[in-house]
Amino acid sequence: MNKMCSNEIKSVLLKTLIRFNDFCEKNDIKYSLAYGTALGAIRHKGFIPWDDDIDVLMMRSEYNKFEAAWGNYIKSHNDHYKLWPELDEENYFIVYVAKFFDTDTTLYEYFSKGKVIEYGIFIDIFVLDHIPVEKSEQKKLFLDVRFYWKWIQHFQRHFKKWNKFVRKYNLSLPSLDMMVNKLMERKDRYNRELTPLVSMIQDYQKKKDINLSIFKYEWFHDYILTDFEGYKFPIIKAYDEMLKNSYGDYMQLPPKDQQVGHNIDAYWR
Incomplete structure (x- = not known):
């Protein structure tokens, strides 16, 4: 296998997002760019220079539609994109996110304690559930x-x-x-x-401040299109509130020592 450089990884990521977006549009499924991808779209009109993944958010009802639609589609079509559903044995080690990835690539992600996971260059699909107010x-x-x-x-x-x-x-x-x-x-x-708050509930164990993973349900009622690497993708209209919730003054660049990507290697198959 030939190792991919950063620009090649981003090129495949963009194509994967385009494929994901086309499928969602065809099946009337709502999603929003999220986290570093949303931040990149608003601050850089594309990838954050040091970022190397794509994040999207879906309400539980929309994700269920996506999983069912993709499952029906893949039964009768050959496609080099694959979904690891959120609640699927193949994906339980992730514990809180579904992955949509390009099987023409191989990606190794290195975790703590020497753990290495193999899949393809991927989009992370974060699923939001309603939570109590108290x-x-x-x-x-x-x-x-x-x-x-x-x-x-x-x-x-x-x-x-x-x-x-x-x-x-x-x-x-x-x-x-x-x-x-x-x-x-x-x-x-x-x-x-249908409580007024939503969250990625499983993400609780990974966040020191759980409030960073709690959003207002009303934010996910309205969507607009935003520029990302020369294409248009959906983002919630309340993106400013979402980004402030996660990053504070998000238009300011972080310190140099925080401008790092994920611990990955990617290869062409």
Whole structure:
């Protein structure tokens, strides 16, 4: 395999976003550029110079539409793009994000403790769920979700044969599927209520300040198009509030020591 340079990675990322956007438009699915991608669009009209990934946000209802539409499409089409769904055994190690990636490339992402994950150059799809307004109820929900995710990862890593056995005979025993179902039952309560706040609930364990992952539901009612690398992509109309929530004075560049990308290597297949 031939190793890719930064510009080649960004070129593939842009093509992947274009493919993702075309599919969403065709299937009437709403999403917004998010995090560093949204910041790059507003501040740089494209990639942040040192960034090397694409982030998008979807409400749970829109993500469910996307996952179902892509699943139906891929049954009858050959495509070099692949979706790792958020709640899929192949993707449980990620714990809080779906990935849409180009299988004509190979990407190695290096994590702490020597962990290395292999996929293709990808878009991260962050899924938003409704959460309670009361802080005490929020904390309880976040802790419950973290509890179930730890069990999901435990069953996924260490009980593969057991999971297959329980699934085969449809047994009501602790297993991977049971924990996934309990997780979604816990989250869907607030999705049914359509509370005024939304969050990437599983991201709780990764953030020192959970408020950075909490947004107003009303922000995701209206979308506009923004420039990104010469193309137009959707972003929530309330992008200023979203970016201030995550970055503060987002038009100011961070210190040089923070201008770094992810720990990755990418190759052409």
